[in-house]
Amino acid sequence: PTTRNYNWTISEIEAAPDGVLRTLIVIDGQFPGPLVECNEGDTIVIDVYNGATNSTSLHWHGQYQNGTNWMDGTTGVTNCPIPPGKSFRYEFTVREQWGTYWYHAHFSTSRIDGLFGPFIIHSPKESIHSDTDRVVMVHDYYHDLSAALLPQYLAPDNENDEPVPDGALINGMGICSTCEPSLGKLATFGLDRDKTHRLRFINVGAFAEFDVEIDQHELSLVEVDGVEVEPYRLHRFRINVAQRYSVILHANQPTDSYWLRARMIAHCFAEIPEDLKPEVLGIVRYTSNEEKPTTKGWGEAMELECKDLNTSEIIPAVSISAPEPDALIYIRSNFEIGAYRLSRGFFNKTSWRPAEVPTLVQAIDGLARANRSFSSEGILPAYDINRQMVYRIDGIKTIDILIDNFDDGNHPFHLHGYKFWVLGQGHGYFDRSTYAALNTTNPLRRDTVTIEAYGWVLIRFVTDNPGMWAFHCHIAWHAEAGMLMQFLTQPATVASWEVPEDVKGFCAHPEDQRGGGI
Ligand code: C2O
Ligand code: CU
Numbered sequence: 001p002t003t004r005n006y007n008w009t010i011s012e013i014e015a016a017p018d019g020v021l022r023t024l025i026v027i028d029g030q031f032p033g034p035l036v037e038c039n040e041g042d043t044i045v046i047d048v049y050n051g052a053t054n055s056t057s058l059h060w061h062g063q064y065q066n067g068t069n070w071m072d073g074t075t076g077v078t079n080c081p082i083p084p085g086k087s088f089r090y091e092f093t094v095r096e097q098w099g100t101y102w103y104h105a106h107f108s109t110s111r112i113d114g115l116f117g118p119f120i121i122h123s124p125k126e127s128i129h130s131d132t133d134r135v136v137m138v139h140d141y142y143h144d145l146s147a148a149l150l151p152q153y154l155a156p157d158n159e160n161d162e163p164v165p166d167g168a169l170i171n172g173m174g175i176c177s178t179c180e181p182s183l184g185k186l187a188t189f190g191l192d193r194d195k196t197h198r199l200r201f202i203n204v205g206a207f208a209e210f211d212v213e214i215d216q217h218e219l220s221l222v223e224v225d226g227v228e229v230e231p232y233r234l235h236r237f238r239i240n241v242a243q244r245y246s247v248i249l250h251a252n253q254p255t256d257s258y259w260l261r262a263r264m265i266a267h268c269f270a271e272i273p274e275d276l277k278p279e280v281l282g283i284v285r286y287t288s289n290e291e292k293p294t295t296k297g298w299g300e301a302m303e304l305e306c307k308d309l310n311t312s313e314i315i316p317a318v319s320i321s322a323p324e325p326d327a328l329i330y331i332r333s334n335f336e337i338g339a340y341r342l343s344r345g346f347f348n349k350t351s352w353r354p355a356e357v358p359t360l361v362q363a364i365d366g367l368a369r370a371n372r373s374f375s376s377e378g379i380l381p382a383y384d385i386n387r388q389m390v391y392r393i394d395g396i397k398t399i400d401i402l403i404d405n406f407d408d409g410n411h412p413f414h415l416h417g418y419k420f421w422v423l424g425q426g427h428g429y430f431d432r433s434t435y436a437a438l439n440t441t442n443p444l445r446r447d448t449v450t451i452e453a454y455g456w457v458l459i460r461f462v463t464d465n466p467g468m469w470a471f472h473c474h475i476a477w478h479a480e481a482g483m484l485m486q487f488l489t490q491p492a493t494v495a496s497w498e499v500p501e502d503v504k505g506f507c508a509h510p511e512d513q514r515g516g517g518i
Contacts, residue, residue, distance in 0.1 A: 001039065001041035001042050001043070001093075002039075002042055002043075003042065003043045003044075003045060004036075004038050004042055004043070004044050004045065005045045005046075005047075006034070006036065006044070006045070006046040006047070007046075007047050008027045008028055008033075008034070008046060008047065008048045008049070009027070009028055009048075009049045009051050010025065010026070010027055010048060010049065010050050010051055010052050010056055010115070011025075011026065011029065011051040011052055012024070012025055012026075012052050012053060013026055013029060013031075015031060016183060016184070017031060017141075017169060017172050017173060017174065017184065018141065018167055018169060018173075018174045018175060018176040018179070018184040019175060019176040019179035019183035019184040020143050020166075020176050020179060022143050022144065022145070023113075023145055024113060024114035025052050025054075025056075025105075025110060025113040025114045025115055025145075026114040026115070027114075027115065027117065030117075031114045031172045032114070032116055032117050032118075032137055032171065032172045032204065033103070033114070033115065033116055033117030034117055035117060035118050035119075035120065035135065036103065036117065036118070036119045036120070037119075037120045037121075037122070038094055038120075038121055038122070039094075039121070039122050039123065040094055040095065040096070040097065040098045040121055040122070040123035040125070041093070041094065041095065042093070042094055043091065043092070043093045043094075044090070044091070044092055044093075044094065045089065045090070045091045046058070046089070046090040046091075047087060047088075047089050047090075048082060048087060048088050048089075048090065049086075049087045050082040050083065050084055050085065050086055050087070050088075051084070051085070052084060053084060054084065054107075054110065054147070055075075055081035055082060055083050055084065055107055055512070055513045056081055056082050056105050056107050056110060056115065057073045057074070057075045057079050057080075057081040057082060057105060057106050057107045058073045058090060058103055058104070058105060058106070058115070059072060059073035059074055059103060059104060059105070059106035059416075060072070060073065060090075060092070060101070060103045060119060061101055061102050061103060061104060061119070061242060061414070061447075062097070062101040062102075062119075062225065062226055062419075062447045063092065063094065063097070063101065063119075064095065064096065064097060064417055064418070064465055065092055065416075065417060065465075065467070066095060066096075066417075066465050067466075068091070068092040068093075069360060069417070069466070069467030069468060069469075069494070069497075070360060070499050070500065070503045071090050071091060071092045072416060072417070072467070072469075072470075073090065073106050074106045074358075074416065074470050075106055075107045075108075075354050075358075076352075076353075076354025076355045076356075076358055076359070077354075077355075077358055077359055077360060077416075077468055077469075077470045077486055078358055078360045078467070078468055079106075079358055079360075079503060079506075080356075080357075080358060080503075080504070080506035080507035080510075080513065081107045081506065081513055082506060083506060083509070083512035083513060084512075086506065086512075088502065088506075089502070094121055097121060097226055098121040098122060098123035098125065098126050098226065099120075099121060099126070099223050099225075099226035099227065099228070099244070099246070100118070100120060100135075100200040100202060100223060100225075100226060100244040100246055101118075101119040101120070101121060101226060101244070102116060102117065102118050102119050102137075102202050102204060102242075102244070103116065103117055103119050104116035104117075104204065108146070108147070108150070108480060109146035109147070109149075109150060109206070109476040109477065109480050110146060110147070111206075111476065112139075112142065112146050112205070112206040112476050113145055113146050113147075116137075116204045118135040118137065118200070118202060120133075120135065120200065121226075126228065127228060127315070128198065128222045128223060128228060128246065128248075129196075130196040130197055130198035130248055131192070131195035131196050131197065132191065132192070132195060132196075132197045132198065133197075133198045133200070134189060134191075134197065134198065134199050134200065135171070135200045135202065136170060136171065136187075136189070136199050136200065136201045136202070136260075136282070137170065137171050137172070137201075137202045137203075137204045138168065138169075138170055138201060138202070138203055138204070138205065138210045138212065138239065138262040138280070139168065139169055139203065139204045139205030139206070140165035140167075140168050140205040140206055140207055140208040140264055141165055141166060141167050141168055141169045141174070141205075142163060142165055142166055142206070143166045146206070146476065149163040150480065153477055153481075154480070154481065161270040162207055162269070162270060162475070162477045162478075163207075163477065164269045164270060164271060164272070164273065164276070165205075165206070165207065165208060165264065165269075165276075166276070167276070167277060167280065168205075168208070168210070168262060168264050168277075168278065168279070168280035169187075169280055170186070170187040170260070170262060170280055170281075170282040171187045171282075172187075173185050173186060173187040173282075174186065174187075174280045174281075177275055177276065177277035178275045186281055186282055186283055187260075187282040187283070188282065188283040188284075188285065189260070189282065189283065189284050189285070190285055190286075190288065191249065191251050191284055191285070191286060192251060192286065193251050193252075193286040193287070194251060194252060195251055196248055196249070196250050196251075197248070197249045197250075197251060198222075198246055198247070198248055198249075199219075199246065199247050199248075199249055200223075200244065200245075200246045201237075201239055201244065201245045201246070201247065202243075202244045203239045203240060203241050203242060203243055203244075204242075205241055206241070206475065206476040206477065207241065207475050207476065207477060208241070208264035208265060208266070208268075208269075208278075209238060209239065209240045209241070209264070209265040209268075209410070209412075209450070210238065210239050210262045210263060210264055210265065211236055211237070211238050211261075211262070211263045211265065212236065212237055212238075212239060212260075212261070212262045212263075213235055213236040213237075213260075213261050213297060213298050214249065214258055214259070214260045214261070214284055215258040215259045215260075215261070215293065215295035215296060215297060215298070216253045216255075216258055216295055217249050217250070217253060217258065217284075218233050218234070218235060219233070219234055219235070219237075219247035219248065219249055220232065220233055220234075220247060220248040220250075221233075221234055221237065221245060221246070221247050221309065221312065222246050222247065222248055223244070223245065223246035224243075224244070224245060224309060224312050224444060224446050225243060225244050225419065225445075225446035225447045225448060226244065226419070226446075226447070227314055227419065227444070227445050227446060228314065228315050229312040229313055229314055229315060229444070230312065230313040230314075230315050231248070232307065232312060234247075234307065235298045236298055237309060238265070238309075240410070240412040240448065240450045240474075241412045241448075241474045241475055241476075242412055242414055242447075242448040242474040243412065243446075243448045243450075245309070249284075251286055255293075255294075255295070256285055256286050256287045256289050256291070257283055257284065257285040257286070257287075257289065257291060257292070257293040257295075258283070258284045258285075258293050258295045259281050259282070259283065259284075259293045259295055259297070260281065260282035260283065260284050261279055261280075261281060261282075261297055262279065262280050262281075262282070263278050263279040263280075264278040264279075265278075266278040268409050268410070309444075310422045310425060310444055310446075310449065310450075311444065312444050313442050313444070314442055314443075314444060314445060317441075317442040318442060319440055319441045319442055320421060320440040320443065320460065324398075325397075325398045325399060325400040325460060326397040326398050326399065327393075327397065327399055327400070328399075328400045328401075328402060329391060329399060329400070329401045329402070330401075330402050330404070331347050331348060331401060331402065331403045331404070331485070332346075332347070332348055332403075332404050332406060333345070333346065333347050333403055333404065333405050333406065333407065333411065333451070333473070333483060334346055334405070334406035334407045335407050335481070344481050344482045345473065345478050345479075345481040345482045345483035346482065346483070347389055347483060347484070347485045348389060350388060350389040350482075350485065351481070351482030351483075352388055352389075352472075352479075352482045352483070352484035352485065353388075353482065355388065356507070356510050356513075357507050358468075358507065359388065359390060359468050359486055359488075360467070360468035360494070360499070361499060361504055361507065363468055363488055363491065363494055363495075364494060364495060364497055364499060388485070388486065389485040389486070390468075390485070390486040390487070390488055391485070391486070391487050391488065392488045392491055393463045393487060393488065393489050393490075393491075394490070394491060394492065395463070395490065395492075396462060396463055396464050396490070397462070397463050398460060398461075398462050399460065399461055399462075399463060399487075400423070400458060400459070400460045401420075401458070401459050401460075401461075401471075402430055402456060402457075402458050403451055403456060403457050403458075403459075404429070404430070404456045405451045405452065405453065405454060405455050405456065406454070407453065407454070408453045408454065409453055410450055410451060410452045410453050410455075411450070411451050411473040411474075411475060411478060411483070412448050412449070412450050412451075412473065412474045412475065413448065413449055413450075413451055413457070413471065413472070413473060413474070414447055414448040414470075414471070414472060414473075414474045415447060415459075415461065415469065415470075415471045415487075416469040416470045416471070417465045417467055417469040417489075418447070418461045418465060418469065419445040419446060419447050419461070420445065420446070420447070420449075420459040420460060420461040421443045421444070421445050421459060421460045421461070422443055422444050422445075422446065422449055422457065422458075422459055423438040423439055423440070423443055423458045423459060423460050424438045424439060424457070424458040425449075425451075425452070425455065425456065425457045425458070426455060426456055427452065427454060427455045427456075428454065428455075428456075429456065430456040430458065438458065448474060463487070463489040463490060465489060465490075466489055466490035466491075466493035466494050467488075467489060467490075467494060468486055468487075468488050468494070469486060469487045469488075469489065470484055470485075470486055471484070471485050471486065471487060472484035472485070
């Protein structure tokens with residue numbers, strides 16, 4: 001293991017990734033942000049200087065942060081954001097995980113303005129092998145700064161109208177559909193003939209789910225959110241915001257170049273503008289020949305072969321020994337919209353707004369002060385800091401979470417600090433009498449799961465990682481509208497922590513925090 005040092009500057013630039021000039025907030029002038037690549041066991045030290053107008057904070061999506069909860073970078077939960085003109089050092093060790101991850105800002109919706117990038121962890125324990133290894137980030141894209149889109153979205157009576165993307169990009173590249181002349185470029189992947197290539201897909205977008213395929217190539221799915229799975233052949237897969245899928249492509253087809261197609265699932269958009277092209281193209285070529293591909297998509301014929309990737313099998317297989325959870329937490333998620341209230345997202349009756357003092361810091365102080373703000377009764381006293389939903393779970397427990405979605409959109413739910421098992425999913429109401437029949441033989445583990453419109457998902461995790469952890473919808477607009485709750489796991493351990501002064505330091509000056517949505 002070694003220590004890897006990065007020195008990053010966040011700034012605002014004017015750039016035209018798809019041909020339309022706009023302001024982006026970027027790391028070291030790059031869009032998307034630089035690749036972080038390490039081995040399991042390495043310590044990552046990233047010094048971040050915030051040279052932008054607004055505050056910011058970086059979160060390492062999917063990292064366990066075991067013992068370094070305050071490096072999770074989640075505004076209002078574990079950290080106060082880095083004010084403009086200030087620096088912060090993120091430092092943590094990557095343990096017991098490898099595969100495809102990413103990082104992004106966790107301050108309001110600013111991540112979608114350019115503050116994201118890939119985070120790849122290698123390990124000798126990994127059994128996936130290929131001749132080459134590439135990152136393919138797909139994402140929806142707006143021509144405006146997210147802060148400019150927020151006021152209208154959060155205004156009263158706006159009927160849950162998420163801003164509709166202006167287009168989509170692959171690795172920050174694409175061609176605007178309405179631009180004359182078109183200045184953008186397509187992402188191009190030179191993949192040598194007869195070799196095997198690992199493509200690590202990450203949906204780094206704000207809102208849209210994507211269908212992804214590569215003309216004429218069957219792909220072999222080998223990794224889901226940092227978890228190795230039994231290879232599965234597919235032609236097309238659907239990837240939701242924050243999810244990762246690695247596929248192996250064998251470059252064994254007759255011609256030289258092929259389209260890579262990533263299509264936004266646009267039917268959940270409030271309206272589909274006429275000039276919106278939901279599909280972004282990339283190019284896969286075996287040779288340096290510059291000719292455009294002439295290949296055709298797989299078409300509807302392959303739709304039947306779409307499998308639910310939540311049923312992927314982990315290798316090596318693990319079955320869950322504890323059949324009964326210690327507790328079942330029920331969460332009803334929905335948007336409540338009415339003439340007299342803001343359109344906000346709710347988990348049960350709570351709608352999150354970031355606390356000025358992160359709940360982690362509040363928890364440490366509260367616990368230190370003779371447990372004052374905490375009830376010590378029962379296994380799972382749900383309690384409330386600033387009217388936020390925070391579940392406290394003492395000790396190491398097996399917790400099932402049943403989420404019911406009372407909403408016509410689907411939501412990619414993400415739990416910080418853990419991976420969870422996906423025990424079951426469905427539409428309508430979950431029938432509790434079927435509890436015992438849930439899949440406990442080698443269910444998939446992942447960190448971001450889609451909950452379909454009017455559907456439910458039952459997930460399980462074991463609280464073996466102490467801390468204050470966010471659980472939220474990863475659609476940037478929805479989290480900002482309040483679809484976030486928290487788990488405080490192993491509070492006795494948390495109470496013994498001293499959070500480093502520089503972590504708390506920014507919280508002492510809330511007037512320095514700029515740029516929140518609300
Ligand atoms: Cu990808 Cu709360 O994070
Ligand atoms: Cu959502």
